[in-house]
Amino acid sequence: MGIVSRAIPTLLRGVSQASDSSKQADHADIQDNADSNPVVGLIKRSGIQHVTNLSTATLGNVHIQTINRDATEQYVAIFSNGNVKVYELDGTEKTVEKPDGTTYLNTTNPREEIKTVTIADFTFVVNTSSITAMDTTLSGGTGTKAIIFIEQVSNNTIYTVTVDGVTVTDNTSSDSTLSTSGVANDIANGLASGLTGFDITRNGSVIYVRKTDGSNFAIDGSDTQGNTQLSIVKDSVQRFTDLPTVSPNGYIVEVKGDDQTNFDNYYVKFVTNNGGTFEEGQWEETVQAGIPFKFDSSTMPHVLIRQADGNFRFARVDGDTYTLSGTTYTLPVWTERTSGDVISAPDPSFIGRKINNVFFFRNRLGFLADDNVILSNVSDFFNFFPDTVLTIVDSHPIDVAASHTKVAILKHAVTMGEQLILFSEQTQFILSSSADNLTPLTANVLVATEFESSDDAPPVGSGSSIYFLTKKGAFAGIREYITQTDVTLKDASNITIHVPRLIPSNIFKLAVSNNQDILVCLGTDTPNKLYINRWLYGTQGQKVLNSWFTFTINENRSIKNVDFIGTDLFMVIEEANNVTLEKLPFESDYKEANATFEYHLDHKVTESEITVAYNTLTKKTTFTLPYRLRATMNVVGRYISSTETSTFIDLNGTTQSLKAGTIIKTTNLTDGSTTTIEANGDYTNAKVIIGEPFEMHYRFSKQRITESPTQSSAEIISSRLQLHHFYIKYEMTGFFKVEVTPEYRDTSTHKFSGRLLGAASSAIGQINLASGTFRVPIMTRADRVDIDVKNITFLPTLLASAEFEAMFNMRSRRM
Known part of the structure; x- marks a missing residue:
């Protein structure tokens, strides 16, 4: 040819x-270190900018949560075995008050076992190795009591009450005046004279009977009007209307209901009008006496709270108070069971189990435990009990299980608009509703797709897609689950099908930028390398770009965490005896200040961020950087504004202008033993950018001739x-x-x-x-x-x- x-x-x-x-x-x-930018082309990646130092000690195995409170406040929270620290993005360490200690954070593997989610000023912290429990304290109102209620009175009627074998009667046939309080007075006097070890108190037509030692007793009553005028209330009644308006304060009674009612049994407590021990009042729905009614807050998720003074507090959710500048603040508390019993208002299904994860969905706080997804009351994140058992309210907590023939232990949850996608190791589910609103009656969990997934890295969402990790022996893959409300067929395509040996298996973090359409994978096998995916969708939802590549930093440094804030990827980087916070910009046309391009150097700092000193004896300038040096550094003259000057004095004593882009001849050790760079001459007035060079590497694939230029x-x-x-x-x-x-x-x-x-x-x-x-x-x-x-x-x-x-x-x- x-x-x-x-x-x-x-x-x-x-x-x-x-x-x-x-x-x-x-x-x-x-x-490697080349970005497939669909706007401008294949470019050398941006340099990593040093932001601040976080610690002079290594982190080890930690869980890191980036708290993006608003445009002016962002924090990095580092959870380690038995401790938590919080830093501002400028490196300022915030005070973390720990009134309950940090025992809840005890774990040898915080990276995998600590889960967090931030809602406003609250970061909910879950230790997935901790088993939740109810507090051993039992609900009050357990003392045995009874009330005798004379509802009506009529002539020629005999009223009979028997208490522990002592029977008292009252016959109205000889009464000149008929009154319910008169009959009650006669019966009360008879019981008081016939019984020992009892307290008998009367208020109007109601008699209050109890043993002085609080023990149980037998009581019965009748009247000769078909038992329609006298009623005995002890522990339970059939109908709520059987209860009098006078009763002992705090008295708890079970209302059992009947065939005509639409509800099961429930419990009511009497509350007197004026706080007296035995007077008029109202009956209010309450919890059964003598049962566990509140969580053991030491076993439940804790909160990391940003306080009003800008510092933080790591504490149990127990309603404790603290004072700042004379103002008293109250911590939230897990809402107690206030109605029903362990059947009508059961413990949330996470009690007695380990909580696998925490999330936020439709203004509810959510937990995953085994195969259950549990959501709090709407707008009441600390309430997992219904406030009434008489009816099911739409805002009540939701507790549903993911039923499947396979084991379906739920590990992760991702919110996608109005859908909640749940992940087990073999199946993906959707928490859906059979009606427009998500309520306890309409909520159900449906199978969406059945792909194996790894719980080592939490899935992340971007737009209508969710990216989740899969394992393939010594390597890992990424699948993209696309949610479309008008499409009934669900699928999760393998977006790493053409790079089966690129990503190592031990990936623990996925981060996504919605602004730049970028997915970043970070693992422990090669902690100095990021695995990047750029995508681009064209018309009709067709993916026209699915580009995988890597970013590599110095092999002596380890990346511990990555998170996007805007278009910047913030990274926590560790090397021997030093931990830094750095950022990698992904904006399409990033430039240095006063320049038309970027200096592509890692761990970049300017002269204003370091110490520059000149020794008149040696005639050398020493640049002291905020981190240890692991490579031969570049010290380059930067572009300056119209109000700045950039000069240096050479060894001959001549003052010269330092032109932008001039590389100063320097020396430095590269074994991590020093933070200093030396240069001959006086550069104390030089305006420079200092950083570590990194190599961009692109290798063309083997070229070939096809029958036509088309892909197929x-x-x-x-x-x-x-x-x-x-x-x-x-x-x-x-x-x-x-x-x-x-x-x-x-x-x-x-x-x-x-x-x-x-x-x-x-x-x-x-x-x-x-x-x-x-x-x-x-x-x-x-x-x-x-x-x-x-x-x-x-x-x-x-x-x-x-x-x-x-x-x-x-x-x-x-x-």
Whole structure:
């Protein structure tokens, strides 16, 4: 066929580990520290900016919660074995009051066993190894009592009351005046004279009977009017209307109901009008006497509260009080069981079990325990009991189980609009409603999809998608569960199907940016590496970009946590005896202050964030950084504003201007033993950016010729493709080099430095960013050469597209 050429329109598709014959031309074999930005192209990733130091001691195994309270207040809370610390994003450690201690946080694996969710100023903290329990305190009102109620009185009627074998009667046939209180008075006097060890008290037509030692006794009563005028109330009544309006204060009675009522038995307590011990009052619904009625707050989830003074308090939810600046504040308390019994108002299903996770859904606090999902009262996050058992109210707590033939221990819950997606290790469920509102009567859990998932990393939601982790032996994968209200068929596609060996198995954190459409995976196997997915949806919901690549930092540093705040990825990074908070910007056109581009350096600081000192004896400047050095650092002159000057004094005593982009010749140890960098001369007035260089690395996939340029077209394998040249289109680029490594031959390197002969931007002493096409000679077979693009300088690289020119020969003609 002779000389041919083929375009590679973009370099955005990311890494593919499929066979060379099935890869697309814009797939990469390696893409590290290069971002597939759909707006601008393939670019060297942004540098990581040092924000602050958090600790001088290593963290170890910790759970980290980023608290994004509002635009001006963000915090990092670090939960370790038996402790919690909170920092502002500027590194200021906040005071954490711990009135109940931190025993609840005792765990050898906080990363996996501590779960948190933040709602306003409250961060709910769950230790999944702790078994919840009810408090051993029993509800009051257990003393045995009885009341005798003379409801009516009529002539020629005999009223009889028997208490522990002592019978008293009153016959109204000889009474000149009939009254209920008169009959009650005669019976009360008779009982008082006939019984010992009893207290007999009368108020109007009601007699209060109890033993002085509180023990049980027998009582019965009757009248000769068909037992319609005298009633005995002891422990229970059939109907609420059988109760008098006078009774002992706090007396609890069970109302059993009958066939005509629409409710089961319930309990009422008498509350006197004026607080007296035996007077008129009202009956109020209450809880059965003598049963556990409140949670053991030491076993229940605790709260980390931002106080009014800006500090924090880690405490039980027990209603304790504290004082700040003369003002008394009260902690929330888990609402007690105030009605019914253990059957009509049962313990929440998490009692006696371990809580697997905590979440927030439809203005309810939620817990997962075994196969149950439990939601609090609406807008009452600390209440998991109904306030009445007479009727089911829409706002009452919800407690439903996920029924399935497989074991369905619920591990995670993700809110997607009005849906709650629940995850077990083998199945995904939806908490749905059979009506418009989610209520205790309408709530049910339905199977959505059946894919294996790992509970090592909590799933995350973005838009209408949920991303969750799966295990594949020594490697991990990510599935995307898409929620669409108008689609009945649910699916979770494998978005790592073309990179089966990219992500290691021990991933513990997923973070997602809704602004930038980015998913970040962090694991323990390679803690200095982030696994990044960029996606882009086109028209009609079609995914047009699913790009995987990696970001790598110095191997002596470990990333302990990642979370997005806006377009910035905040990272907690640990190295020996030092923990830092740093951020990685993902905005499409990030620039340094006063500059038109970014300095691509990690752990970046400026001269204002460090100490710069000059020694007149040695004539050396020492830059002292806030972290230990693990690589040869770059100290580069930065762009300045119109009100700034940037100068240095050389060894000859001459003051010179430090031009932006000038790399100062420095020395520093790289073993982590020091935080200092030295330079000859006086740079105390120099305006610089200091950071650690990192290498961008992009390797083209093996190029091939197909019958047509379409993705589904088959490769022509009975041919030879001999590459002549590669053409790489770049934009606003300062440097990159292309390494060509033919099989069994030495590597040839071709550098682009931004200086083009005759270009106006090629003036000496200034940074030159150029756009154009870079031609690279290959001169070898396409299937036997590696073509790598690298950049370890601080200068930007932006690659828009590529094209190759080759000799293509076929041994036969296709039919």
